[in-house]
Amino acid sequence: MRRIVRVASWLYALAVYGFIFLPVVVLVLFSLQATSFPIPPFTGPSLRWYDAVLSDTRLTSALVNSLLVASISSATAVTLGFLSAWGFARFVLPGSGLLRGLITLPLTVSYLIIGMGLLVLFNWAGVPKSLLAAGIGHVVINLPLCFAIIYSQMGDHQINIERAARDLGAPEWKVLLLITVPVMAPAIFAGFFLSMTFSWDEFVISFLLTRFDTTLPVEIWNLLRSGLNPKTNAVGSLVFAVSIVLVVLFELTLLRRRKA
Amino acid sequence: MSSARNSGRALPRAGHALAWALVTPALGWTLLFFVLPFIAMGFSSLTAHEGGGFTLTNYSQFFTNPSYWQAMVNSLQVTAIVTVVSVLLAYPFAWILAEQVPERWQRLALMLAVLPFWTSYVVRSYSWLLVLAQNGVINRALTGSGLISEPLQLANTRLATVIGFVHFFVMLLTLTIFANLKQLSPSYRKAAADLGAGPVRTFLHVILPLTLPGIMVGAFLTFVLCIGDYITPQILGGNNELLMPQLVMMQIGRRGDFPLASALSIILMAVVTIAYLACARWLKIERA
Numbered sequence: 001m002r003r004i005v006r007v008a009s010w011l012y013a014l015a016v017y018g019f020i021f022l023p024v025v026v027l028v029l030f031s032l033q034a035t036s037f038p039i040p041p042f043t044g045p046s047l048r049w050y051d052a053v054l055s056d057t058r059l060t061s062a063l064v065n066s067l068l069v070a071s072i073s074s075a076t077a078v079t080l081g082f083l084s085a086w087g088f089a090r091f092v093l094p095g096s097g098l099l100r101g102l103i104t105l106p107l108t109v110s111y112l113i114i115g116m117g118l119l120v121l122f123n124w125a126g127v128p129k130s131l132l133a134a135g136i137g138h139v140v141i142n143l144p145l146c147f148a149i150i151y152s153q154m155g156d157h158q159i160n161i162e163r164a165a166r167d168l169g170a171p172e173w174k175v176l177l178l179i180t181v182p183v184m185a186p187a188i189f190a191g192f193f194l195s196m197t198f199s200w201d202e203f204v205i206s207f208l209l210t211r212f213d214t215t216l217p218v219e220i221w222n223l224l225r226s227g228l229n230p231k232t233n234a235v236g237s238l239v240f241a242v243s244i245v246l247v248v249l250f251e252l253t254l255l256r257r258r259k260a
Numbered sequence: 261m262s263s264a265r266n267s268g269r270a271l272p273r274a275g276h277a278l279a280w281a282l283v284t285p286a287l288g289w290t291l292l293f294f295v296l297p298f299i300a301m302g303f304s305s306l307t308a309h310e311g312g313g314f315t316l317t318n319y320s321q322f323f324t325n326p327s328y329w330q331a332m333v334n335s336l337q338v339t340a341i342v343t344v345v346s347v348l349l350a351y352p353f354a355w356i357l358a359e360q361v362p363e364r365w366q367r368l369a370l371m372l373a374v375l376p377f378w379t380s381y382v383v384r385s386y387s388w389l390l391v392l393a394q395n396g397v398i399n400r401a402l403t404g405s406g407l408i409s410e411p412l413q414l415a416n417t418r419l420a421t422v423i424g425f426v427h428f429f430v431m432l433l434t435l436t437i438f439a440n441l442k443q444l445s446p447s448y449r450k451a452a453a454d455l456g457a458g459p460v461r462t463f464l465h466v467i468l469p470l471t472l473p474g475i476m477v478g479a480f481l482t483f484v485l486c487i488g489d490y491i492t493p494q495i496l497g498g499n500n501e502l503l504m505p506q507l508v509m510m511q512i513g514r515r516g517d518f519p520l521a522s523a524l525s526i527i528l529m530a531v532v533t534i535a536y537l538a539c540a541r542w543l544k545i546e547r548a
Contacts, residue, residue: 009356016353017373020431023387024376026397030390039390040400080286087282103286106294108536109529110488112505116525117297120304120518140293143286172278201380204490208512217382224386224495228393236383243378 024240031233039228049234059235062219066200069131069215073138074146074195080139081146082188086180089154090162100151104144114140115205122209129211137205142198146191153187189253197246201239305523318523328507328524332531335504338418339487342425343479349426350433351475357434358441370438374431381428385495388424389415392496416498424492429485433478440474441467480539484532504528 030039034046053059084103088096106114118137127133161183165175181188203217210218216239223232308315322328353373361369376384391397392414399411414420444467452462490505497503502510504524511521 006360009360012352013356013360016349016430019427020373020376022397023384023391023427024379026390027379027383027387037395039393039395040397080289084283084286087279091276091279091282093276093279093283099283099287102295103290106290108484108532109294110484110505110532112488112490112508113301113525113529114294114297116508116512116521117301118293119512120522121293121297121300123518124300124304136293139289143289147286197378201382203382217380220380220382220386224382228390232383232386233390236380236386239380239383240378243380244375247378 027233028237028240030230031237033230033233036230037228049230050238052231053234053238056231059216059219059223062214062216065131065213066216069135069138069206070196070199073135073199074142074192076135077139077142077195078146078150078188078192081143081191082150082181082184085147085151085154086176089151090159100147103147106140107144107148111141111202111204115208118205119208129209131210131213131215133209134206134215137209138195138199138202141202141205142195145198146195149191149194150184150187153184158183186253190250193246193250193253197243197250200243200246301522301525304519305526307519309517309519318520319527321520322524322527327502331502331504331507332527334418334501335487335528336531338421338425338493338503339483341422342429342486343482345422346426346429346433346482347475347479350430350478351437353430354434354437354441358438370435373434377428377431382491382495384428385424385492388420388427388496392420392423415496416500418497418501421493421497421503424496425486425489428492429482432481432485433475436474436478436481437471440471444470476539480535483535487532488528 029042029044031049032044032046033049034043087093088100093099115137118133118140121127122129122133158180162175162179165179170178201217202215203221206215207218207221216235220232220235220239223229223235305318306314306316308317322332357366357369357373379387389396393399394411394413394415396415398414402408403411448466448470449462452466457465488505490509493503494506494509499506505528508521508524508528511517511524
């Protein structure tokens with residue numbers, strides 16, 4: 001009986017892993033395709049499609065835009081998230097439960113609706129579509145995330161360190177910059193890198209709120225109109241590589257925190 | 261937790277001014293770029309596309325135009341199928357990772373299971389197209405092995421949309437259910453065994469009920485993300501049948517009809533809110 005369960009478990013797990021990895025393996029494999037169609041039989045290997053991606057100025061500038069929007073919007077989200085998490089964790093504010101709820105509320109609304117709302121508002125206010133507009137939307141979706149991560153990591157031992165600093169005469173801004181920020185650094189970085197991965201991959205808000213300069217997911221979307229194409233596979237594989245780097249950074253920063 | 265936190269009474273002079281200074285930027289951002297747009301959308305949904313003026317036609321259209329109504333029905337059907345299939349696939353998988361895989365390999369096994377999470381979402385849907393297309397991997401494998409003579413129509417169907425979604429949500433649910441299973445104290449199992457319950461009874465009467473809240477939270481997340489998603493149905497489902505997000509985007513893209521798009525978005529959000537209220541009992545845990 002035990003044995004049967006074990007074997008069945010192995011088979012089941014293998015099947016699920018197969019299902020999960022199938023599209024990714026196909027994507028990467030056919031990005032190395034030597035001929036023009038990303039379909040079997042595999043004719044590779046060749047790096048020509050990577051070459052084509054890197055020499056496509058639309059794609060490379062979209063990539064730079066994506067990195068720019070992701071890093072600036074994540075830095076904004078993590079700063080606002082950190083300040084508010086500190087405020088809520090250290091002070092008693094009237095209605096703070098409700099206010100915290102308000103900050104985390106965007107988490108429960110789909111990106112499409114957040115993007116739609118901003119589109120309508122900006123349209124009324126006469127704000128043109130731009131990377132800035134999309135970046136504002138990215139802060140909206142990532143701020144609750146940064147807030148939640150940092151707020152959950154504000155422990156009691158840090159209060160004591162802060163109090164000690166105050167007793168020794170440190171003004172608030174010094175406590176914040178020299179004590180709280182360094183102590184909370186792992187959570188801050190974790191929030192930052194997680195926001196980066198979300199912003200980097202976000203499509204619908206950027207699609208609605210940008211026009212000429214746009215981000216990589218939108219540019220990949222445009223590329224899809226030309227049908228199946230190994231160039232799309234190559235750019236997809238590159239995006240995957242960048243995401244993995246961000247996730248590893250996220251893991252490392254969180255792990256450091258756990259060990260501490 | 262909160263009582264310990266609130267013990268910061270030794271806090272500074274002018275504590276409140278500082279506290280408000282800290283939380284105001286985040287609150288302001290949320291009010292300005294989340295609440296206000298929502299209000300703007302509400303107003304917009306009540307105006308006529310041509311010429312302005314207040315009207316309820318955008319909402320009444322939804323209830324009277326069968327194709328709009330159908331989009332909601334399609335969305336609910338697809339979301340329900342995806343949620344159920346994903347839970348059914350992910351639960352045994354999470355259980356295997358938590359119970360059958362040796363402790364020291366679990367972290368690695370879990371990381372591998374969610375690795376494709378981090379490919380670009382647009383690209384992930386596209387890569388399913390490579391698998392499901394007329395001359396894609398599956399059809400080539402099936403015709404090559406002589407199992408079928410004509411390629412199957414897999415892409416641009418509801419099945420393709422469901423596969424793309426399930427792929428994504430199996431990863432998400434595996435994470436949440438795994439975390440839930442790991443939190444269970446092993447003593448429950450021992451107690452059940454001591455009282456004479458076999459593995460099946462232990463599972464049905466002890467483990468499953470205790471992990472139900474986790475499943476519900478995961479299922480709710482699946483519901484919210486699935487019903488509001490545009491990319492997967494657009495890439496994999498094609499335009500054979502429209503889901504709500506596709507309908508919303510169509511109003512903006514092709515017709516520039518913001519009022520109708522706003523009304524449809526608000527209806528979509530109302531459905532999610534109803535779902536939230538229905539699962540509120542299970543979801544409350546998070547808000548402690």
